[in-house]
Amino acid sequence: MILDSKIPEGPLAEKWSKHKFNVKLVNPANKRKYDVIVVGTGLAGASAAASLAELGYNVKAFCFQDSPRRAHSIAAQGGINAAKNYQNDGDSVFRLFYDTIKGGDYRAREANVYRLAEVSVNIIDQCVAQGVPFAREYGGLLANRSFGGAQVSRTFYARGQTGQQLLLGAYSALSRQVANGKVKLYPRTEMMDVVIVDGKARGIVTRNLITGAIESHSAHAVLLCTGGYGNVFFLSTNAMGSNVTAAWRAHKKGALMANPCFTQIHPTCIPVSGDHQSKLTLMSESLRNDGRVWVPATAEMAEKLRKGQITANEIKEEDRDYFLERKYPSFGNLVPRDVASRNAKYVCDEGRGVNETGEAVFLDFRDAIIRDSEDVIRAKYGNLFDMYQQITGENPYKVPMKIYPAVHYTMGGLWVDYNLMTNVPGLYALGEANFSDHGANRLGASALMQGLADGYFVIPYTIGDYLAQTPYTKIPTDHPEFQKAEAEVKARIQKLLDIPGEKTVDYFHKKLGKIMWDYCGMARTEEGLKKAKAMIKELKAEFWRNVNVLGGNEELNHSLEKAHRVADFLELGELMVDDALNRNESCGGHFREEYQTPEGEALRDDENYAYVAAWQYVGEGQEEVLHKEPLLFENVKLTQRSYK
Amino acid sequence: MNLTLNIWRQKNNTDKGGFREYKVTDVSKDMSFLEMLDVLNEQLAEKGEDPVHFDHDCREGICGMCSLYINGKPHGPLQTTTCQLHMRSFNDGETITIEPWRAKAFPVMKDLVVDRSAFDRIIQAGGYVSVNTGGVPDANEIPIPKRVADEAFDAATCIGCGACVAACKNASAMLFTSAKISQLALLPQGQVERKERAEKMVAQMDAEGFGACTNTGACEAECPKGISISNIARMNREYFSAVVSSENV
Structure with missing residues (x-):
């Protein structure tokens, strides 16, 4: 299989403009003859559904939540990047492009990333016009901040709830199109399969989560905007319902999955407090601007701390190890996410973790409070401190916060070309669900940017090119391919319900999560990955033999919903391990211990691994087939990241 | 902590519904309220009983999906979402009554889930x-x-x-x-x-x-x-x- 990325010819800065001119258009009067399915209503899905409906296409939008407003984009805190250069500090489209490519450790496509930077400025205009209340200066103009170690202030924000405000903006645009009759909403509906007719995506099969009804929906194109798969780790900062099912079913119908092992671990999350833990909560990265990260200098002292024989505040300055400041004097506590995370893991592995589980480090505001006063710190981070206190019961103004890394984002996803189309014609993937823009590591405040870029400003152009070449003819849902897909979905549900097992679905999910975290998490080794592969295979077999799915299909049944999702996570987990094993280098969030510089930093192998690893499903129980899309860098020079 | 839970159970939209009592033991003060219900559901599932259905998603207090009328107050005793409520707000031996939102415009779909x-x-x-x-x-x-x-x-x-x-x-x-x-x-x-x-x-x-x-x-x-x-x-x-x-x- 040859992967054609369809990157337009010409200089980098002109590719998108030229492409927009070259794509075929659908006459305004003919747009109403086309139906488009959008699965997922987060930033990518809601913005795509609204924008396509505005153009005149008939849209059906699906989400598993009770309302499109609840998609997990809503939980993004920090902000959204845009190359507006409102601060006159030297930002530009090229600089945002460069930072994103470099931050991704040179494992993303230049053309896609440049386009992302290019349309970033339009996103801010669009959101403001919708009434999104971004932070403002006293003069009434928009405020910016620097985020995630960026050298310029290009992040637009709405307190600590930027994702919420952007999503509500997209949701309002979507709601307007529902009122106009151009979008039909299907909340509490889960996509169970993609239907392919004559090699093209022509619809989906869904399950109504309230009644259990299995239904078919036909269209001319299908957009998967279904987010990331971080919940394969069981514990992550994702919402409880976030899952890989839609993307995975598409994968099993032929869509390639790209770079699945590229996952991002966020350094500042509230640590696990016990076995009951259901999810992890992120504390905004902005805290590292004022907080100092440390652990006790010795394992003995940490032991005393864990036993409650001493408290953090009693530990003297010389007995503290500010390990990020020590190892990275120029960036200090502001090193990128992957570096901060890995170093927290190392000190905890040395037995210097500071909570009962031994998996936490301190984030201490003592010095900032002495320097700036408690009021200044409260004004900056008050809501985060309150949230921390609510969850942990500890007052971070008085005792240092405890933090630990947690799975946060997945850079990998469905392989797409420049038009955001997967290798299956008519099947698109947008937002976190695709692999396209962040390479091996995503920069802070770039996820919101990508979701909205794909939905508002890319897909409205690129989908026309495909639809213009597609006949208006609709395929009825009694077509044999729909009937076949429905029958398969029903059979799978029955198979799950019929397993005479004893263990709960969560039992398997937790076990899988632990395997993934231990062997395919922050640091990976060949040996560990091989072990993980065998363990996942065994767990998968046990799942299909011994899971107990309660209730029936014709009702609201969380046990059945979860069983579907976990079954898919089990298969995805194995592919992630394969991908991590294949990539004999370290880059961004993928750190293979065998491949590091003498200083312990990620060591890329550009000669052999500057490619996108796109995996093809070839059948039950068979090893997936690897296809490589070489990455060509014509506009940036590949360098070793250094934050010393 | 050991608790008695008085929970509204209702099979579907047309069922009349009613309260049922459950005991949960070994509840940690650090658990969130929803994690306490997860523990109950895991126990029910192990016994092959239908778990208590409730809406929830982000568990960070921002998506608005979680609800629950707890001891006569929406989202329980604190002014926060139920997912951000922790068990340290309750006492050992307490009886907690859990109901769905009650409003004509929010019909109950199942147990604690409303439309x-x-x-x-x-x-x-x-x-x-x-x-x-x-x-x-x-x-x-x-x-x-x-x-x-x-x-x-x-x-x-x-x-x-x-x-x-x-x-x-x-x-x-x-x-x-x-x-x-x-x-x-x-x-x-x-x-x-x-x-x-x-x-x-x-x-x-x-x-x-x-x-x-x-x-x-x-x-x-x-x-x-x-x-x-x-x-x-x-x-x-x-x-x-x-x-x-x-x-x-």
Whole structure:
């Protein structure tokens, strides 16, 4: 299989403009003859559904939540990047492009990333016009901040709830199109399969989560905007319902999955407090601007701390190890996410973790409070401190916060070309669900940017090119391919319900999560990955033999919903391990211990691994087939990241 | 901690439903309320009993999906979402009563799960600025005084959970509706459709079967995001000035 990325010819800065001119258009009067399915209503899905409906296409939008407003984009805190250069500090489209490519450790496509930077400025205009209340200066103009170690202030924000405000903006645009009759909403509906007719995506099969009804929906194109798969780790900062099912079913119908092992671990999350833990909560990265990260200098002292024989505040300055400041004097506590995370893991592995589980480090505001006063710190981070206190019961103004890394984002996803189309014609993937823009590591405040870029400003152009070449003819849902897909979905549900097992679905999910975290998490080794592969295979077999799915299909049944999702996570987990094993280098969030510089930093192998690893499903129980899309860098020079 | 839970169980939308008592043991104070229910459900599942269904998703207090009427208060004793409520707010040996939101416009679907699509329809009636993607002015061409932007923001933080309706003896949705009307009435972007929006959203709110406001302030007291009741005053003002000068025929 040859992967054609369809990157337009010409200089980098002109590719998108030229492409927009070259794509075929659908006459305004003919747009109403086309139906488009959008699965997922987060930033990518809601913005795509609204924008396509505005153009005149008939849209059906699906989400598993009770309302499109609840998609997990809503939980993004920090902000959204845009190359507006409102601060006159030297930002530009090229600089945002460069930072994103470099931050991704040179494992993303230049053309896609440049386009992302290019349309970033339009996103801010669009959101403001919708009434999104971004932070403002006293003069009434928009405020910016620097985020995630960026050298310029290009992040637009709405307190600590930027994702919420952007999503509500997209949701309002979507709601307007529902009122106009151009979008039909299907909340509490889960996509169970993609239907392919004559090699093209022509619809989906869904399950109504309230009644259990299995239904078919036909269209001319299908957009998967279904987010990331971080919940394969069981514990992550994702919402409880976030899952890989839609993307995975598409994968099993032929869509390639790209770079699945590229996952991002966020350094500042509230640590696990016990076995009951259901999810992890992120504390905004902005805290590292004022907080100092440390652990006790010795394992003995940490032991005393864990036993409650001493408290953090009693530990003297010389007995503290500010390990990020020590190892990275120029960036200090502001090193990128992957570096901060890995170093927290190392000190905890040395037995210097500071909570009962031994998996936490301190984030201490003592010095900032002495320097700036408690009021200044409260004004900056008050809501985060309150949230921390609510969850942990500890007052971070008085005792240092405890933090630990947690799975946060997945850079990998469905392989797409420049038009955001997967290798299956008519099947698109947008937002976190695709692999396209962040390479091996995503920069802070770039996820919101990508979701909205794909939905508002890319897909409205690129989908026309495909639809213009597609006949208006609709395929009825009694077509044999729909009937076949429905029958398969029903059979799978029955198979799950019929397993005479004893263990709960969560039992398997937790076990899988632990395997993934231990062997395919922050640091990976060949040996560990091989072990993980065998363990996942065994767990998968046990799942299909011994899971107990309660209730029936014709009702609201969380046990059945979860069983579907976990079954898919089990298969995805194995592919992630394969991908991590294949990539004999370290880059961004993928750190293979065998491949590091003498200083312990990620060591890329550009000669052999500057490619996108796109995996093809070839059948039950068979090893997936690897296809490589070489990455060509014509506009940036590949360098070793250094934050010393 | 050991607790007795008195939980509303209802098979589906047409079932009459009723309370059932459950015991949970070894509850840690660090658990969130929903994690405590996870523990109960895991125990029920092990016994092959149907778990208690409740809505939840982000578990960070922002998606608005979780609900629960706990000991007579929406989202329980603290002014927060149920997912952010922790068991340290309860005592060992306590009996906790858990019910779904109760409102005609929020029919119960199963156990503690209710249908809040009425809120979506209120937003669809006019909770937006009618701009299409593209063709909008540069973001900084619309300067907005910080004070106004902040006030609009306060209203915009509504998470649409429905606690205001559950807290209100009239099951009124005026805090929810007014938050959106306020946000857009304050901002320059919302001026063009200001009157029409107030009229349409209020009409939809009434059509959904929500009650009227009698100014008890229960909604504001229970709102996990602290949305102010002054938004209702602004909505009333917007609505009355819209109807007396209505351009709708």
